[in-house]
Amino acid sequence: MSKKTKSSFHQTLAPMLFLTPNMLIFAVFIIIPAISGLRLSLYDWSILGEKNFIGFENFGNIFRDGDFWKTFLNTLKYVLIVVPLITAASLGLALLTCDNRPGVSIFRGTFYLPTMLSLIIVGITWRWILGDELGILNYILDISGGETVKWLSTPRTAFASLIFISVWSLCGFYMVMFIGGLQAIPEDLFSAASIDGANRRQVFLHIKLPLIRPTTLVVLVLATINSFKAFELIFTLTKGGPGSATKFLVQNIYQVAFEEDRLGYASAMAVMLMITIGILTMIQFRLNRKEYSNE
Amino acid sequence: MNKKGRTVSIYIAYTLLTIIFLFPVLWVLLSSLKTQSELFTYPLTIFPANPTLDNYREAFRSGTFLRYFGNSGYVTVIATFITVMINTMAGYALSKYIFKGRDLIFFIMIATLMIPLQVIMIPIFLLEKNLGLLNTLWGIIIPPAATPTGIFLARQYMMTIPNSLIESARIDGSGEWFIFRKIILPLAKPIIATITIFSFMWRWNDFLWPFIVISKQKKYTLQLALSNFVGQYDVDWSKLLSMTVIAILPMIIVFLAFQKYFIKGLTAGGVKG
Numbered sequence: 107m108s109k110k111t112k113s114s115f116h117q118t119l120a121p122m123l124f125l126t127p128n129m130l131i132f133a134v135f136i137i138i139p140a141i142s143g144l145r146l147s148l149y150d151w152s153i154l155g156e157k158n159f160i161g162f163e164n165f166g167n168i169f170r171d172g173d174f175w176k177t178f179l180n181t182l183k184y185v186l187i188v189v190p191l192i193t194a195a196s197l198g199l200a201l202l203t204c205d206n207r208p209g210v211s212i213f214r215g216t217f218y219l220p221t222m223l224s225l226i227i228v229g230i231t232w233r234w235i236l237g238d239e240l241g242i243l244n245y246i247l248d249i250s251g252g253e254t255v256k257w258l259s260t261p262r263t264a265f266a267s268l269i270f271i272s273v274w275s276l277c278g279f280y281m282v283m284f285i286g287g288l289q290a291i292p293e294d295l296f297s298a299a300s301i302d303g304a305n306r307r308q309v310f311l312h313i314k315l316p317l318i319r320p321t322t323l324v325v326l327v328l329a330t331i332n333s334f335k336a337f338e339l340i341f342t343l344t345k346g347g348p349g350s351a352t353k354f355l356v357q358n359i360y361q362v363a364f365e366e367d368r369l370g371y372a373s374a375m376a377v378m379l380m381i382t383i384g385i386l387t388m389i390q391f392r393l394n395r396k397e398y399s400n401e
Numbered sequence: 402m403n404k405k406g407r408t409v410s411i412y413i414a415y416t417l418l419t420i421i422f423l424f425p426v427l428w429v430l431l432s433s434l435k436t437q438s439e440l441f442t443y444p445l446t447i448f449p450a451n452p453t454l455d456n457y458r459e460a461f462r463s464g465t466f467l468r469y470f471g472n473s474g475y476v477t478v479i480a481t482f483i484t485v486m487i488n489t490m491a492g493y494a495l496s497k498y499i500f501k502g503r504d505l506i507f508f509i510m511i512a513t514l515m516i517p518l519q520v521i522m523i524p525i526f527l528l529e530k531n532l533g534l535l536n537t538l539w540g541i542i543i544p545p546a547a548t549p550t551g552i553f554l555a556r557q558y559m560m561t562i563p564n565s566l567i568e569s570a571r572i573d574g575s576g577e578w579f580i581f582r583k584i585i586l587p588l589a590k591p592i593i594a595t596i597t598i599f600s601f602m603w604r605w606n607d608f609l610w611p612f613i614v615i616s617k618q619k620k621y622t623l624q625l626a627l628s629n630f631v632g633q634y635d636v637d638w639s640k641l642l643s644m645t646v647i648a649i650l651p652m653i654i655v656f657l658a659f660q661k662y663f664i665k666g667l668t669a670g671g672v673k674g
Contacts, residue, residue, distance in 0.1 A: 117500055120498065121494035121495075121500055128552065131487075142524040142528075143524045146523060199418070207408070213415045215656075216419050217422050219656070222602060223652065226608050227645055227648060229628075232425065233631060274421070338609065338628075341632075356519045363522065369523055372523055376523060380521075391511075
């Protein structure tokens with residue numbers, strides 16, 4: 107009898123106790139807020155005012171809200187440009203550094219370095235480089251006879267700079283994932299290909315690319331999710347400007363909520379973003395299924 | 402192209418890329434060592450004519466900067482300790498016990514990745530307000546301490562620890578906590594190192610949690626203070642550059658010391674957050 111109670115203790119109660127702190131935090135700080143976010147989106151209210159239930163009116167208004175669509179399209183444009191660029195750049199870096207040449211780990215480390223910096227610091231660093239008058243980039247343009255550019259205060263160049271800096275700061279992270287994928291390709295496939303007289307291009311197109319397809323898909327989805335969440339870098343680089351040329355969804359939600367004090371309406375916008383990211387994450391899980399399952 | 406020519410062109414590519422990835426950071430460092438007047442005169446100099454630490458002294462003189470640094474350090478160390486503790490506990494429960502609902506719990510924990518902070522900013526703000534956590538460091542320590550990534554890494558690693566070790570300890574009459582503390586944790590050192598480093602990086606670099614929870618200047622973290630500083634109309638670059646270098650320094654040290662754990666963690670998990 108006593109043996110039985112002991113075994114049931116360490117098969118149910120003990121693991122539950124081990125899990126409690128995490129479960130508590132997840133429940134209080136993610137699951138409950140997510141549910142209350144859904145509920146808030148059905149109300150019209152401000153932080154001190156009263157709360158009025160208005161059903162789906164907020165969502166109806168979102169569809170007629172020019173600001174929302176502007177930031178939505180900005181975000182979409184950013185995602186559609188930055189994701190392929192990040193994927194291509196990180197794959198390129200991985201191809202360059204996946205073989206064991208002398209000193210390769212130092213270069214790998216160097217390309218990875220920007221991902222270690224906070225996006226605030228990345229933003230500050232590039233603000234210093236892209237400065238209108240004292241920035242070194244304009245200085246180089248100036249002394250080489252070119253025209254200086256107001257990088258961050260012209261809509262087109264601000265957007266382009268943001269794209270470049272995003273790729274710069276993130277591609278090292280995905281490079282590591284690609285290196286993992288490339289190094290998992292069995293060596294004898296390459297020897298077989300070289301016996302058959304395949305050239306580099308053929309090896310890349312017909313062996314490497316198809317075999318790292320799972321990694322490529324995960325990178326694409328992860329990069330998409332992270333681009334939809336983009337906020338910090340923009341916040342330090344341009345504050346969404348000039349005008350609203352680089353204003354994205356997260357910043358819009360933040361401003362409507364905390365600067366305009368329209369918490370219900372901002373929650374409805376957040377719900378739209380939550381659905382988008384939720385769907386993308388589900389796709390990521392499906393792609394990662396093997397890794398998350400129990401083997 | 403022959404083999405030698407290929408190798409040469411690869412190293413040329415390495416060099417060019419190194420400049421692109423390293424120069425921006427190096428430029429901030431070099432600039433921070435210049436005197437105020439050199440910083441703002443044309444033509445620009447690449448290397449400081451008279452390298453000086455004046456900007457650093459100036460940054461620390463105000464005292465507030467030291468406080469931000471301290472706040473960040475406090476948050477990072479405590480949160481990392483909590484993360485390592487509770488994530489390894491959860492990883493152990495999910496890998497070495499068989500109980501009803503285990504897989505469902507694991508799935509739900511991983512699925513919380515679907516709900517990033519960006520989409521629950523508003524309810525989080527209200528919740529922290531109701532719990533009295535606004536403008537407290539605990540308000541940015543506790544909520545992100547439970548990380549799906551950490552749990553995932555811990556679980557995957559602990560599955561490789563043989564069950565027989567645990568069984569025989571139980572036969573010897575050891576309690577469950579004792580087994581975890583004295584047998585599992587020492588064996589899990591590599592994964593603890595990985596989680597520690599990741600948590601250190603996430604917390605030190607974290608911006609969004611402090612941005613939502615902290616509005617009192619006294620409680621600013623370094624990242625929040627820096628973003629505030631660069632957001633001003635008239636940026637005091639000489640001070641800001643030295644502060645930026647100081648904020649980067651801990652990351653560089655951690656990175657250089659533990660590079661192999663980074664790579665390992667990344668290839669194993671492939672997840673961020």
